[in-house]
Amino acid sequence: MELSKFCPRCGEETTQLYGDNKQLCSNCFTEVNNLIEAPREIEIETCSVCGRMKEKGEWIEAYTVEDQLGEAFADTAENFTLELQYWEEDEEFFVRLHVSEGELKEHHDVKVEWSQDQCPDCARFQGGFFKAKIQLRGDNVQKVADDITDKAAELTNRNRSDFLSNIEHRDGGIDFYLSTEKMNKKILSMLRDNYRPEIERSYELVGERDGQRVYRNVVSVRLPER
Ligand SMILES: [Zn+2]
Ligand SMILES: [Zn+2]
Numbered sequence: 001m002e003l004s005k006f007c008p009r010c011g012e013e014t015t016q017l018y019g020d021n022k023q024l025c026s027n028c029f030t031e032v033n034n035l036i037e038a039p040r041e042i043e044i045e046t047c048s049v050c051g052r053m054k055e056k057g058e059w060i061e062a063y064t065v066e067d068q069l070g071e072a073f074a075d076t077a078e079n080f081t082l083e084l085q086y087w088e089e090d091e092e093f094f095v096r097l098h099v100s101e102g103e104l105k106e107h108h109d110v111k112v113e114w115s116q117d118q119c120p121d122c123a124r125f126q127g128g129f130f131k132a133k134i135q136l137r138g139d140n141v142q143k144v145a146d147d148i149t150d151k152a153a154e155l156t157n158r159n160r161s162d163f164l165s166n167i168e169h170r171d172g173g174i175d176f177y178l179s180t181e182k183m184n185k186k187i188l189s190m191l192r193d194n195y196r197p198e199i200e201r202s203y204e205l206v207g208e209r210d211g212q213r214v215y216r217n218v219v220s221v222r223l224p225e226r
Contacts, residue, residue: 138223
């Protein structure tokens with residue numbers, strides 16, 4: 001025999017009651033309780049030059065709004081399913097966190113303050129002549145190399161100052177020389193979304209111009225083994 005259950009708060013018949021002490025139906029449970037504690041407002045800081053995001057004191061490779069929000073809320077609803085929706089309203093930016101676990105559902109609206117700064121790496125080279133090099137390494141680099149040249153061509157079509165100035169084949173991979181850091185950021189974002197590579201940054205001194213040291217931003221992109 002199966003006993004039907006009634007919610008003591010609204011009187012509805014239900015198959016499952018929730019809560020440790022006070023047992024309620026799913027609707028009443030989420031009206032009375034919060035599944036998670038969400039902040040009312042958060043700040044997301046990005047670097048105005050390389051576009052990386054500052055998260056827990058580290059500058060991380062998250063370039064798109066979607067990736068940055070995903071990182072910012074990664075720990076907010078650890079034991080639940082979390083979906084994010086975002087919009088702008090009167091020049092303010094909001095995210096709705098849809099939190100759920102089975103029948104239990106709730107949402108929280110969080111205001112996001114975006115701020116821009118320069119990461120220490122970029123600040124070091126402020127004023128210097130700045131170009132980027134992507135070192136693509138790993139197995140089967142050719143397909144990924146084709147994607148990089150396609151993306152570069154698309155960016156050049158949109159803006160003439162973004163271009164691929166050179167491609168060099170090396171032992172173990174291919175080096176791409178890019179005209180702007182902005183272009184570097186867009187190509188890295190594409191690579192990250194499609195291939196989940198390991199990305200590491202470094203810098204090389206390439207000479208001097210007008211009494212200023214000239215550095216090049218070097219990004220090593222290592223494709224995962226498969
Ligand atoms: Zn109820
Ligand atoms: Zn930066």
